[in-house]
Amino acid sequence: MDKHEFASEFFLSAPDVEKTYGLDLTTAETIRAGLIEASRHMRTTLMRGAFSNVVREVLDFGVSVHNVNPDGSTEMVAVTEGCTHFAFTHQHMVNMVLDEWGLENLGPGDTLVCNDPWRGSIHFPDINLIRPVFVDGELAFVLSDASHLTDIGGPVPGGFNSQATSMFEEGLRIPPTLITSGDVPVRSTINLILENVRTPMHALGDIRALFGTLRVGERHLRQLVDSYGVKRVKSGCAYTLDLAERRMRQAISAVPDGTYSAAVLLDDDGSNTAGQPLRMQASARVGGTHVEIDFSGTDSQARAATTTCWEETNRCLVGPKVTLDPRHPMNAGAMRPFHVVAPPGSLVMGLPPTSQSMHTEVGAKGASLMLKIFGQMLPDRAVAPDSGSTGSVVYNGTDQRHGHDSQPFGGVTCSGGSWGGTPTGDGISHNTSPIFSTSFTNVEYLERDTPMLLRGISASIDAAGAGKFRSGFPAFVAFESRSDDTVLSFLLDTGRFPSAGLRGGGPGMSTYLMELNIDDAGGFTQWNGLLPLDHVEAIAGCFGDGGQPTPGAGWGAGKAQTLKLSAHELHKGKIIVCYQAAGGGYGSPLDRDPELVRRDVWNELVSLDFALDGYGVVIEPGSLIVDEAATERLRAELRGAGESGWAPPPAHYRSWPRTTDDLAQLRARALRTGRTTVNS
C-alpha cells in the first residue's frame, strides 16, 4: 500500500474491511484472534514440554505463525510472549531459510532446523524449527519456533565464548537441514546435534518439545481453516498484517520528517585485553510514513566475539515498536514501513567467519540505541536508557553431588538490571532489556536440578539513576556451586560507561563482578548488596582505591579486563556476586518529591548520603523524617550552582564497609528502632 494512502486515512470502517478483504469485521477480528490463539497454544506447549530451564523458566523462546504470500515470501501473522527478539528475527529467518531451501522442495510433515545467524538465527545455541502447513496440497502457512539449548558444543560449555575470534571457536553451526521428513525424525540430523552437545538429554527433550509445539500450532491453524475455509483465513491474515501496518504508519505520521541519530558505547570486545570501547552509531530518517534506519558510522566488526551478523536489521525495530505502537500485537505488518541499512563488515553485519558469540550485549545496547533515537521523535514518550546489558549468568558443569553420577548440567539465569525513569514514573526494577524481556530462574528448580545455590538476590542500595523519576533498582545475585566442576559465563556490559540519565537525570550504577570465600558459618554476610571489601576479590568492573566500586575508575583493580567472561571456574567454597547495571534517571533529582526520597530511604533502597548528594534531600538519621527547611535550602543552593556546578552524581554506594564488623554495624544501624515514620 502506498504511504500516501495512509497519510489521509489510517482507519478502516467495517464496510471498508468487507470491501477490501471480503470479510465482515467480526470474522476478520475472529481470525486475527484465532491466529494469536494458535501461537498461545504453541507457547503453552513449549513451556510445558521443554527440558531446559532457559526455555521453561527464563522464557528464552519464540513461537510464531506465518502466512505464505503468492510470490513465495512469508509474513509473520502472530507471535506471542517469549524472548522479545524472536518477534523480529523469525520474520527474516523463515524467509531466508525458505528462499534457500526452496518452497518447491517441501512436503507435508517436513520440518527444517537451522541455527545460523547469517540466515536469520540469533546465535548457534538457538535451535529454530520451521514447518510448512499444506492445505489441499498447497503450501498455505508456515509455523516456526525456537529455543535456546543449554549447550551447543564448542570450547565453552553453554556456548558463550567471549574470547572467540571466529565462529569455529563457538559451537555447532547448522545450515537449513531436514529434521523431520513426512513427520518422521531424520536420524542423521538428530544424531548430529545430540553428539555435538554436552547436554544431549536436555537437547533431545527440547527438540521434541519444539516439534510437538509445531504440531499443536498446526492443529489449531487447521481448526481455523475448518471453520472459515483457507481462502478466508488467508484474507484474515492480510487484514491482520495491514492493520498492524496501518497503526505503525499512523504513529510514524505523527513524527516530524527529518533525521534522528545517536550513538552508544560498549565496554569492549570481550577479548580481555582492556581494549577500546566499541561504538554503535545509527540514524533514522523519517519521510512521510517511511523510515530508513542506517547503522553507517558504526565500528567495524570486533576482533573477539562482540559482533552480530544479521539480526540487528530486524531487532532494531524494537525501538519503533516500543516507542511508537507498543500496544498492538506484533506481526510483520508493523515491520513494513522500515528499511534498515547495515553496512557489511560492521559490528552489526559481521562477515563470516567472525564470532558473534556475545551477540547479547550488541542486542541490549542496540535496543538502548534505538530507544534513544525513537525517543527523540516523540519527546513525550522518551524514557531514560535501561541497563544496556543482558545481565545473564550461564552455568555449566558436571554434577558431583552425591547420587548425581557426575551428570552434565547447565542453564541460564537472567536476574535483570533495571529500566530508566520515564516522564510519568520510576523505571521498572529487576528487568532485562526490552529486546529480551526474559524471566528469572525458579530457585527451587535450580537448586534441585543442579548443584548451583542462589545465595542471595536483592536490590543494590543506591544503584538507581537519580531523577525526578529514578530508574528501577537492578539485582545483585550471589551464586555458589556444590560441584567443583562448574564454569560460568557472564553476558555483561555497562561496566565502563554507566547508562546516562535523560533531561537532567543522573547515571545509573555500572556492572560489577566480585568473588568471596564462604565464611566459617557456611555462608556470607551482606546488607542490601554491600559486602566487606577486605574479604572481596574484585573480578571485573571499575574499582577505585581499596576495591571501592567507583564508576569510571577504569578496569585496573579487577582480576579481568572485561565483564564478558567465559568459562570462569567457580570452585567449592566460593561465592560469585554479580551486580547488574542500572538505568538512568529521568528529570532533575532536585525536582523529586522529598517524600518519595524518604520512602526509598525507609526501604533501604537509598542511603542517607545519596539522598543528600543525589537528591538534595536532608533526612534526619534517627527518625528518618525529612528536614523540609534544610532540604529547600540545599536544593536552592544546588540549583543556583547552575549547569557548570551541580549535576547528579553516578549512582553507587560511596563508602563500602571494609570489615565484617563495619558491615555488622551498618546492618545494626539500619535495624535499630529509632524510626518514628511509617511507610505508607
Added chain:
Amino acid sequence: MMAEWIDRILYPHPDVDQVYADRPLVPNKVCPQCASTEVARYQIANHLGPRITLTCQECLHVIAVERPSTADSWPPFRAVAYDWPASPAERASRTQLDSGDTPAG
C-alpha cells in the same frame, strides 16, 4: 553440477575502523515524486529480508524494491550449494505429495 565458485562464506577482517554503507547513485534516474536526480540503489533489509532498494536520497521516496542478484552480494553470506538442485532425499515428502501418494495436507 557445481556452478562457478562464488565465495561468500569466508572474508578477511575489514581494515577500517568505522564502516559506512554504499549508496551509489543511478545515472539518469529521476525521482517521480520530487524530480531529484539523487536516486540511489543500495542494500537494505525490509520486512521480508535482504533486498535492494531504489530510493530517492532527496525525499526518501522508495521507487522500487527488488530481490538481490548474485552480483549484489547481498546478504554478505551465501551458501556454496545455494543454487544446486535438491537431492531426492531432501524432497522425498514433496515427491510423494506431487505423485498423489499421500492424502493432501
